[in-house]
Each structure stands twice: as structure tokens, then as C-alpha cells.
Amino acid sequence: xxxxxxxxxxxxxxxxxxxxxxxxxxxxxxxxxxxxxxxxxxxxxxxxxxxxxxxxxxxxxxxxxxxxxxxxxxxxxxxxxxxxxxxxxxxxxxxxxxxxxxxxxxxxxxxxxxxxxxxxxxxxxxxxxxxxxxxxxxxxxxxxxxxxxxxxxxxxxxxxxxxxxxxxxxxxxxxxxxxxxxxxxxxxxxxxxxxxxxxxxxxxxxx
Numbered sequence: 001x002x003x004x005x006x007x008x009x010x011x012x013x014x015x016x017x018x019x020x021x022x023x024x025x026x027x028x029x030x031x032x033x034x035x036x037x038x039x040x041x042x043x044x045x046x047x048x049x050x051x052x053x054x055x056x057x058x059x060x061x062x063x064x065x066x067x068x069x070x071x072x073x074x075x076x077x078x079x080x081x082x083x084x085x086x087x088x089x090x091x092x093x094x095x096x097x098x099x100x101x102x103x104x105x106x107x108x109x110x111x112x113x114x115x116x117x118x119x120x121x122x123x124x125x126x127x128x129x130x131x132x133x134x135x136x137x138x139x140x141x142x143x144x145x146x147x148x149x150x151x152x153x154x155x156x157x158x159x160x161x162x163x164x165x166x167x168x169x170x171x172x173x174x175x176x177x178x179x180x181x182x183x184x185x186x187x188x189x190x191x192x193x194x195x196x197x198x199x200x201x202x203x204x205x206x207x
């Protein structure tokens with residue numbers, strides 16, 4: 001069986017990105033069950049869900065052309081290490097799945113893909129600067145996953161075809177927040193770069 005590669009690359013400035021949190025979150029929880037608020041370091045455990053309903057991707061090798069849809073869903077547990085409420089390093093692990101489709105106009109074909117729900121890992125760093133009740137934060141993170149392809153539908157007909165999706169995403173973000181009594185609203189902007197490749201597809205997809 002001949003393998004076929006599908007590569008897609010994504011550049012964006014906007015809302016279709018990994019989670020971008022409130023920069024003031026470093027100081028919102030001042031004490032926990034085991035570490036006092038006077039400690040220079042602390043540790044937090046949490047849960048994060050991130051769903052992107054459609055990324056604007058474009059095939060650059062193999063199945064070239066615009067992707068009609070690229071949907072991703074992440075469910076992860078997060079372990080965070082905090083240093084003097086000004087820096088945080090965090091790592092995440094959980095599950096990721098993706099659904100995407102493409103029109104192959106020269107071949108008059110439509111191909112739909114659904115990946116398995118498989119593991120994903122990520123890491124990131126959050127830095128904070130503060131002036132009174134106003135905080136400015138920088139957040140950089142990386143996400144990686146390699147789910148296998150669950151099924152492929154070609155022109156509405158299910159096909160037997162092995163394959164694997166390799167997903168990598170880098171993101172950088174800036175956010176500003178201001179605390180007013182009990183409320184801490186924030187505004188953020190992100191830039192992310194996604195590289196997704198599918199390998200091991202059967203030749204029937206391009207034939």
C-alpha cells in the first residue's frame with residue numbers, strides 16, 4: 001500500500017487558538033491546602049477544555065488546496081508551578097481528537113477525516129508584570145498530539161484506510177487585566193502557528 005502525505009500549515013491572529021487565560025490568575029489564588037500564601041513557590045492542579053470549531057488551514061503537500069473544515073477538541077489535566085506570583089510553568093496531558101475535510105476540485109472528490117480520541121501533551125510559560133490593580137502578562141505554549149485516523153469518507157462512501165495525524169501548535173499571547181473590587185476582566189491577543197500532517201493514507205484518496 002502506498003502512503004500519501006497531507007500537510008497543512010496555519011498562521012493566525014485572532015480567537016482560533018489554544019486557551020489564553022487571565023494574567024491576574026497568578027495572584028487570584030493566594031493560598032492552598034498545603035502551601036501558605038507567604039511561600040515563594042506554589043503548585044496548582046486544574047482541568048482545561050479547548051474546542052476550536054474551524055481553523056483556516058491550507059494543504060501544502062500531497063492533498064493541496066484549502067481545507068473546508070478543521071475542528072479540534074482538547075481535554076486536559078494541568079499541573080502548574082508558580083514562582084512569587086510573577087511566573088508560572090505548566091504542563092498538560094489529556095486527550096485530543098480532530099475532524100477535518102477537503103474538496104479536491106481537480107479530482108472532483110470530497111474527503112472527510114475523523115481521528116481517534118488519543119493522548120496529547122503540552123507545556124507553557126506565563127510571565128506577569130503588575131502596576132497597582134493592572135497586570136500585563138505574556139503566555140507562550142506548545143501542544144503536540146499524534147492521533148490515528150478513525151475513518152475516511154470519500155464522496156460520501158466510507159473507505160478503509162490507515163493513517164495518522166501529527167499535530168503541533170505553537171502559540172504566543174499578550175493579555176492585560178484590571179481588578180475592580182471582586183472582578184478582574186481581561187483582554188488578550190494571540191498568535192499561533194499550526195503544523196498538521198497525515199501520513200499512511202491509501203492511494204485511493206488521490207486516485
